[in-house]
Amino acid sequence: MRSNRVGWLLLAPTIAILGIFGIVPFLYVLYVAFHQWNPFGANPYMIYNGANNFRRLVFDNEFLTSIAFTLKFAFFAVLSEVILGYFLAQLFMKEFPGRGLFRTIHTLPLIVAPIVVGSVWRLMMTPSIGIVPYLLKSWFGYDLNIGRDATMAFALTVIMDIWHWTPLVTLTLLAALVSLPKEPFEQAQIDGANRWQIFWHVTLPMIRPAILATVFIRLMDALRTVDEVWMLTGGGPGAATRYLGLHIWKIVFPKTDYGYGSATSVIVLYLTLVMCWLLYVALVARRDQKRAS
Amino acid sequence: MEHMIDLDEVDDEASTIVASQQRTGFLPIVTNWFDRVFVGIYLFVALELFWMRFLEQSIPLSVCHVLAIALGVLIVWRG
Numbered sequence: 001m002r003s004n005r006v007g008w009l010l011l012a013p014t015i016a017i018l019g020i021f022g023i024v025p026f027l028y029v030l031y032v033a034f035h036q037w038n039p040f041g042a043n044p045y046m047i048y049n050g051a052n053n054f055r056r057l058v059f060d061n062e063f064l065t066s067i068a069f070t071l072k073f074a075f076f077a078v079l080s081e082v083i084l085g086y087f088l089a090q091l092f093m094k095e096f097p098g099r100g101l102f103r104t105i106h107t108l109p110l111i112v113a114p115i116v117v118g119s120v121w122r123l124m125m126t127p128s129i130g131i132v133p134y135l136l137k138s139w140f141g142y143d144l145n146i147g148r149d150a151t152m153a154f155a156l157t158v159i160m161d162i163w164h165w166t167p168l169v170t171l172t173l174l175a176a177l178v179s180l181p182k183e184p185f186e187q188a189q190i191d192g193a194n195r196w197q198i199f200w201h202v203t204l205p206m207i208r209p210a211i212l213a214t215v216f217i218r219l220m221d222a223l224r225t226v227d228e229v230w231m232l233t234g235g236g237p238g239a240a241t242r243y244l245g246l247h248i249w250k251i252v253f254p255k256t257d258y259g260y261g262s263a264t265s266v267i268v269l270y271l272t273l274v275m276c277w278l279l280y281v282a283l284v285a286r287r288d289q290k291r292a293s
Numbered sequence: 294m295e296h297m298i299d300l301d302e303v304d305d306e307a308s309t310i311v312a313s314q315q316r317t318g319f320l321p322i323v324t325n326w327f328d329r330v331f332v333g334i335y336l337f338v339a340l341e342l343f344w345m346r347f348l349e350q351s352i353p354l355s356v357c358h359v360l361a362i363a364l365g366v367l368i369v370w371r372g
Binding site: 051054055057058059267270273274277281285 | 321322323331335338339341342345346349354
């Protein structure tokens with residue numbers, strides 16, 4: 001009984017912080033989601049409107065389209081980051097001249113604020129002054145204009161995200177790879193396993209928890225990306241890069257429709273949790289269950 | 294002399310407690326009650342949104358409330 005009390009006492013600061021900065025704001029957003037509230041409109045007071053915001057949401061084509069774009073963005077960005085991050089982590093496991101310097105330079109994008117990343121990429125991609133359109137034009141004759149080409153705008157948002165966040169994946173996987181024991185690898189080599197078999201049957205199962213944690217973190221981040229994309233494309237051309245975070249931003253700030261924006265945020269949180277839970281069930285829970293039975 | 298703690302016995306006791314909390318119902322994974330409440334709430338929301346989009350014009354949403362709550366109870370009870 002005493003140990004329980006000590007346990008709760010030790011947990012209390014975490015629970016208090018989580019409650020103040022996580023649970024209370026979430027409950028407030030949930031409360032606002034069931035109201036019509038435009039504090040800068042003709043009627044600035046909250047008016048309870050039941051599930052009308054959610055009813056509006058399921059018929060909102062812009063919202064449904066932005067879900068599709070966001071899922072596409074998250075899929076390509078996270079998959080590329082994990083694959084590239086793994087190869088870079090393997091590279092950093094080997095000794096080569098300038099490894100420390102390369103590792104430091106490679107980690108630099110992580111310390112740049114997303115809004116700055118977006119601004120820099122915008123400068124680089126602007127047709128009249130950017131270095132990338134200039135080089136593409138002079139080398140390949142390709143006319144890059146992200147204000148007109150929706151596919152290219154989408155691809156560039158993905159590439160920008162990969163550039164910004166691959167170092168995080170690399171560092172996480174590098175930490176996992178460094179901490180692996182040598183014996184299973186030596187044993188596999190003695191048994192005559194080739195490099196692919198060692199990767200598939202030894203390395204991958206052993207770093208699976210690290211990969212999963214990274215995928216969850218990056219998936220959640222990718223689903224709520226706003227500032228980088230806002231700076232680079234502004235959600236355009238048309239609605240080609242209007243991802244969910246940007247969609248919510250446009251509802252809440254320019255339109256000041258707080259009730260509908262809150263309802264949209266709640267649904268985005270719902271989608272994120274469902275996707276993470278499904279991934280967890282597919283990759284962890286069922287596998288653990290099979291192993292136990 | 295202090296009472297010696299048998300660590301194996303403590304481990305067995307802990308695994309028995311975990312086993313008693315986790316069980317397999319019709320859901321395809323081992324769950325505890327919190328998992329089932331979680332799944333129940335998520336299916337509740339999904340059903341409500343689906344109903345609003347496709348069925349509310351012909352069948353009132355209150356029918357969905359009843360069905361969703363019944364489904365939630367079933368999952369927590371038997372899932």
